[in-house]
Amino acid sequence: MKADFHQARRDAPAGRRASDSVSTGRAVWKSLLPWLGVILFLGLFFFYPLVHILWVGLNPAALLAISANSLLVIRETTIFTFYQAGLSTLLTLALGLPAAFLFARYDFPGKRLLRTLTAIPFMLPTVVVAAGFTACLGPRGWLNLALMHIFRLATPPVIFTGTLGAILLAHVFYNTTIVIRIVGNAIAHLDPRLEQAARSLGADPPRLFWHVTLALLRPSILAAALLVFIFDFTSFGVVLLLGGPGFSTLEVAIYTQAMAFLNMPLAALLSLIQLACTLVFSILYSRLIPGTVVSIAPRLNIVARPPGLSRRLFVACLSVFLFLFYLLPLSALPIRSFLRLEADEGQRGQIRYGLTGDYYSALFVNRNNSIFYVPPFEAIGNSLGYAGLTVILSLLLGFPVATALAHPGRLTRLLDPLLMLPLGASAVTLGLGLIISFNHPLFGSQFVLVTSPVLVPVAHTIIALPFVIRTLQPALASIPDRLRQAAAVLGASPRRVWFAVDWPIVARATLSAAVFAFTISLGEFGASSLVVRPEYPTLPIAIARFLSQPGGLNYGQAMAMATILMFVCGLGILLIERLRLPGAGEF
């Protein structure tokens, strides 16, 4: 039925071709109409800044004036970016592959919980994850404070923040779920009879695993590895917040060159290198994707309790390890935000350790009395405002496009990839483009866009838009015309048809897209760190700022804010999962 539906649609234009030539111009304009907003918006705030970056980075004068020091920065950050991403990917595979087998092959108590737990970090803002890791392993974290207390040490014994290990660990924490999903799915769809055939042909267990199981999984492992590599390559918040000043990837270098050294040409050049790399990786990835489905066999594998002692041991050890690895940073954060474990800055005499709400009540006080240090609760307010604007903006722009995409024509197929381009550009590059493109007065007035908070929801909208469209489009496309026709034949007016047939599905998808945009905006860190005005900080920016300041109270407030952010985003993730239509896209 579906086939002839498509057939009919494909045939329709052919039949009308004769009259087409007359009204071609009008038809094109009509089909372009839903795209108008998006084209204007992305043109102004994405493509124009991109061209600007190209010009700033590659104009002959800038290239000639490039210093030896800049070249050194470029070389070293590029090498380090590849190095840390490669290492992170290997480590992620080292944990992810056994975990993929664990989830795909075995049944064990707490499996669903553990699966959810491993998937949560992927959607959490980087500042939350960074704060979680410092709460666990940082100089003021649980581990160090406990060790200092037990052994009466003056300085924290475990040095975690500011090491390569911290960056790698956080990357593994973030991206293991990708390997579990992609490779785990491939394992679950492996035809068990292939392994049985190999056994009956004389393959012993090691050779069976190498020649058959692993060989069949190779495309999906490669795809997962490449995707993880892309995420590690473009990682910003983790490297900046956990790596400290000693480590600089391309993303971090773009940020520091632009914001600290005001060296825009170098920042632009780094951006272009970054863009070129991610472009190559993305093309490679899209080439790999068709190979990931190894066999069209339905789920034939029987998921069972692990047989035998050695497998039971494997399942027990790995599941307990994963549980601790994911639970500790996520739980250390909220607990730490309610516990006083050290003296606040300037606090003398008797300190009361233990449960406290101080960190939360301090969020409402402007202690520094400076316009650049607004009280944290204002940052919460700002973030909510930005997120609200992002939701409105991305829905206004995304809804017409998603509707057009739900009934694609030739034109829409051409425009579709254009929409997804912003996904390929990193958030930091996006921010850089905006600040170098809008740093001069507009239209002869005094108004400079960069000095206003307007660019923040604009940047967030560019990032959220692909997700919003990808959430709306399948839902809108899923409404079969037959239902509308059935309702119409039964006597419903077009308006009634829309309310009876479209509205229930559209409402759900719209809510889901809105929550998506809201959550993305709330946690966005990369673009914000360049675009946000210091007097209107967002929550993640404020958390990063408080994390880097000395004093127990500042740290406690960072913990409190990160906890709030974590729970709000967690709620968002949960809502999206609940609202997700079966079969709607992931990632």
Next chain:
Amino acid sequence: MGMLEIRDLYKSYEGTMLLRGISFSVAATETVCLLGASGSGKSTLLRIIAGLETAEQGQVCWDGEDLAAIPAHRRGFGLVFQDYALFPHMTVGENVAFGLKMLGLSRAEIEARLSGVLEKVNLLHFMDRRVTELSGGEQQRVALARALAPNPNLLMFDEPLGALDRSLREQLMEELRELLHTNRIPAIYVTHDQEEAFKLADRIMLLHNGEIVREGLPAEIWADPGSAWAARFLDVGNILEGTARPDGSIETAAGIFHFPGLPAQPAGDKVNVLIRPAGARRVSNAGAGQPNSLTGVVTDVVFAHERFKVVLAGHLYFYLPEPAQIGERLTLQLSSNALQCLT
């Protein structure tokens, strides 16, 4: 020369007994067909013999030696799967060479044996093709070549032709028959299709409710299915429920039938009467009421090549050389070897 012996196998699946006390043996050059309805446990039996599953009780022996401790990859038994289970990441040649590689043969030896076996199944020019590009029949030949290549001690087939269309099945059946006869490898062939079983088997075993209910040469089994279930399953003919009468004849809904030479059943006993459709002769309606005659109204006539399938009211069918008219009243005289009494 090896010989397989199965002793008293028991196996249950999700609480129901799948195999209850299976015992049989396969001689050195013999092709044995296991014939049973789907779900009768015949695939499970093969997988137990292959070592892919374990039985709860009983033994699988090769030349008198129990194989319980020998894992699947060291049994040297070939298995052809229902949907072939070809390795999708390998070419035709690599698939067939897999077992040879596992034997640890030299490259030259593998090459030689590979082309030999591919030639046997007419696939030599397919060597470098991907298996995903092949048609069903070609895939089936690759699967056969792959199982044959390492010279297995025993070859097992799990409904290998089930997924193919009719004409291709007939052709492959012929090829298989020839291959089994020329190679003289002991083989177990599992199927639910009686046509395949009768064509390929030296010996047939009927599997029902986890037990072997009948075993013998194809002709023996056709001549005497042994039970009403087997006769129905093999589609030997019409089966009527009847009651034994004191004079030794049996009364059914279609008439009273006499069985000369049959030991008399106790009167009132329920028995089944098998009426083979080929042993009937049309007589004039005046002959109605004669012993072993049968009268009915024709409800359907189906052309069946050299003859006609004539269906009478009550779903009784017969093969007659001449067609009859639908609605016509027909009297048939049954020859005594068309009649059989089954318990």
